[in-house]
Amino acid sequence: MSREERLEVGKSLRADHPRESHAVWKAAENRRDSLNLLVEFSKGLLTQLIPIKYGRMMQSPFTFYRGAAAIMAADLARTPTSGNTVQCCGDCHLMNFGGFATPERRIIFDINDFDETLPGPWEWDIKRLATSFVIAGRDNKFTPSGSRKAALRCVQSYREHMHTYSKMSALDVWYDRIDAKALLQTLQSDKWGKVKKRLQDRISEESSRTVEESDFPKLATIEAGNVRIKDNRPLIYHHALLDDLKYRQAVIDATNQYRNTLTDGHNALLDHYEIKDIAVKVVGIGSIGTFCAIALLMSPDNDVLFLQIKEARASALESYLSKSLYSNHGQRVVAGQKLMQSASDIFLGWTKGPKRDFYIRQLRDIKIKAPVEQFDEYVMTKYAEWCGWALARAHAKSGDSAVIHGYLGNSNEFDEAIASFAVTYADQNERDYKDFLKAIRAGKIEVYKEV
Numbered sequence: 001m002s003r004e005e006r007l008e009v010g011k012s013l014r015a016d017h018p019r020e021s022h023a024v025w026k027a028a029e030n031r032r033d034s035l036n037l038l039v040e041f042s043k044g045l046l047t048q049l050i051p052i053k054y055g056r057m058m059q060s061p062f063t064f065y066r067g068a069a070a071i072m073a074a075d076l077a078r079t080p081t082s083g084n085t086v087q088c089c090g091d092c093h094l095m096n097f098g099g100f101a102t103p104e105r106r107i108i109f110d111i112n113d114f115d116e117t118l119p120g121p122w123e124w125d126i127k128r129l130a131t132s133f134v135i136a137g138r139d140n141k142f143t144p145s146g147s148r149k150a151a152l153r154c155v156q157s158y159r160e161h162m163h164t165y166s167k168m169s170a171l172d173v174w175y176d177r178i179d180a181k182a183l184l185q186t187l188q189s190d191k192w193g194k195v196k197k198r199l200q201d202r203i204s205e206e207s208s209r210t211v212e213e214s215d216f217p218k219l220a221t222i223e224a225g226n227v228r229i230k231d232n233r234p235l236i237y238h239h240a241l242l243d244d245l246k247y248r249q250a251v252i253d254a255t256n257q258y259r260n261t262l263t264d265g266h267n268a269l270l271d272h273y274e275i276k277d278i279a280v281k282v283v284g285i286g287s288i289g290t291f292c293a294i295a296l297l298m299s300p301d302n303d304v305l306f307l308q309i310k311e312a313r314a315s316a317l318e319s320y321l322s323k324s325l326y327s328n329h330g331q332r333v334v335a336g337q338k339l340m341q342s343a344s345d346i347f348l349g350w351t352k353g354p355k356r357d358f359y360i361r362q363l364r365d366i367k368i369k370a371p372v373e374q375f376d377e378y379v380m381t382k383y384a385e386w387c388g389w390a391l392a393r394a395h396a397k398s399g400d401s402a403v404i405h406g407y408l409g410n411s412n413e414f415d416e417a418i419a420s421f422a423v424t425y426a427d428q429n430e431r432d433y434k435d436f437l438k439a440i441r442a443g444k445i446e447v448y449k450e451v
Helices: 003-012 019-023 034-041 047-057 061-066 069-076 122-139 144-166 170-175 180-185 194-208 211-219 245-259 264-270 329-340 377-398 401-408 413-441
Strands: 085-088 097-101 107-111 118-121 220-223 226-229 274-281 292-298 304-312 349-353 356-362
Touching: 003 401, 019 413, 034 069, 034 413, 047 061, 061 122, 061 413, 069 122, 069 413, 085 122, 085 329, 085 377, 097 194, 097 377, 107 180, 107 194, 107 377, 118 122, 122 144, 122 377, 122 413, 144 377, 144 401, 144 413, 170 377, 180 194, 211 220, 211 304, 226 274, 226 292, 245 349, 245 356, 304 329, 329 349, 329 356, 329 377, 377 401
Parallel strands: none
Antiparallel strands: 085 118, 097 107, 220 226, 274 292, 292 304, 304 356, 349 356
């Protein structure tokens, strides 16, 4: 169909699912217990790491939200959708966006976490993202109107940029990238002042850093002439299985499988390095409990490369959508990431270990996280605009931007609806968080509090 015809298809979807219907959130009488969902989703995780995950989640309603993708997935499955499918991030909150380097060494702004990615309704991502701005705003002690304004701007930006992408060719959408330095140039110095300067300095600092000077001294040491990753229990440690010969062979086999997922050129690059050590490393909040590790590789000239090995489990969305087309969840993550991101790490690939699926990428390659906890209302609203833009670009790559734009239209009706949803669901998140704390105090949930 032509663009105009697809726009009309999008408009027609409003008849069965009006845009204002997205504003409503009310927990169903038979809503699944949030704590049971957390425990259920934790099955199969490394038992000794689960208290660390819960310890990080208990810090605030915002950290709880970051670790509770499974709870919201169950709730989103009960909300209205227009029926149009895209490749979903699956855990779309504001901390899963940031700056990183492309293979050409440009710094771009994009989504950077895809553990839960799966084809699904585009509304699920924008609802989770908008809600995260309300919760983060409350965490920063914003006024209620300030928190809602950030969520509203996020959705407005999504709609406005989806309109733009709907008029672009498929190739132009695919090539489009959000340049971080260009974003900073749009900021008015009189309003941003120190924030703009701090972000510019951060980009310059990250661009000039090297693994040898920055990561190696923090993560590794040389003992008796042998290079070794430093233990820092319980966050970094050498698993006892790594001393088992059968397990070491399994690691070698998994590494060979991983290499089969890379291009010949990237395999030639990897040939310059040799694995020196592997250790378990706790990362993030939602990922804690999965088997995550870092591998230290070095070249004969002592060039250093750290690879991150992350377990990939079934997406939190899978219980409410079709199962993944990929039998290996590592491949699911990699395929979703390459489809949604405008550029991906050159070492991104997948493999299979004993009873677990994995994906692999560089541990750190010019990664810039937004200091959200330092944002005021004005800065948070601007950041929300950027996140909405990045999500629209990601959805436009895999979905039909003309149909989505036809549904959204040019008014702010959908924007207001999602902003209202975000506020009421943030209230739900706070209720779930209080139940979580109550269970901890009652001794039903074990937590580890980091110093």
